[in-house]
Amino acid sequence: MRLSNAILRGVSGAYLLQSGLGKKDAPVEVYEHLQGMAATGIPQFKEWDAKAFGQFLWISEAAIGGLLLTPFVSKRLAGIALTAFSAGMLTMYFNNDEMTQEDGIRPSQEGTPLSKDAWLTAIGLALVLQSKK
Template sequence: MRLSNAILRGVSGAYILQSGLGKKDLPLEAYEGLQGMAATGIPQLKEWDAKTFGQALWLAEVGVGGLLLTPFVSKRLAGLALTAFSAGMLTMYFNNNEMTQDDGIRPTQEGTPLSKDVWLAAIGLALVVQSKG
């Protein structure tokens, strides 16, 4: 594995893994809040049980983080997983009017924490593109 790939995978993988582990034992009210936010991007998530949603969320984050941190997982698979994960996160950003300014792209103060997921999407895409070369 090239150093550039190790850096891309290590930083993003550790960040997502830590985020997932931090959600493992949240109270039901916290899962309900996360679910409400996620439903702004993917409305079908409203139909899920909040506890089931919370468990699926933290397991998905730990899974994506683990894929990125595991050296024998291909760049392509790790990149596709990260791209899909960040695309899901960005749906909340772009589908919530409070997150973007009037142009629908630049973040508001509330949108800045979610807008950072564009960096994760770029890292995922870079890993996919590098896997073809």
């Protein structure tokens, strides 16, 4: 594994693993809030039970973080998983007017935490493109 690849995978993997595990034992009210935000990007999440959504979210984040941190998982698979997850997160960012400034692209103060998914998408795409060599 190239050092540049290890850095991309290590930073994003550790971030997602920590984020997912941090949500593992969250109260249902936190899951309800996260579910409401997620439903702005993916409306089908409104139909889920809040606890089931929370479990899905933390397991997804932790699993993708684990994929990225596991060296024998291919760059392509890890990149596709990261790109899909972060693109889903960006749908919340772009479909929620409070997250962006008037131009619909630059983050507002409320959108700054979610705008970080742009760099996760970029890392995912870089991993996929590196695997084409």
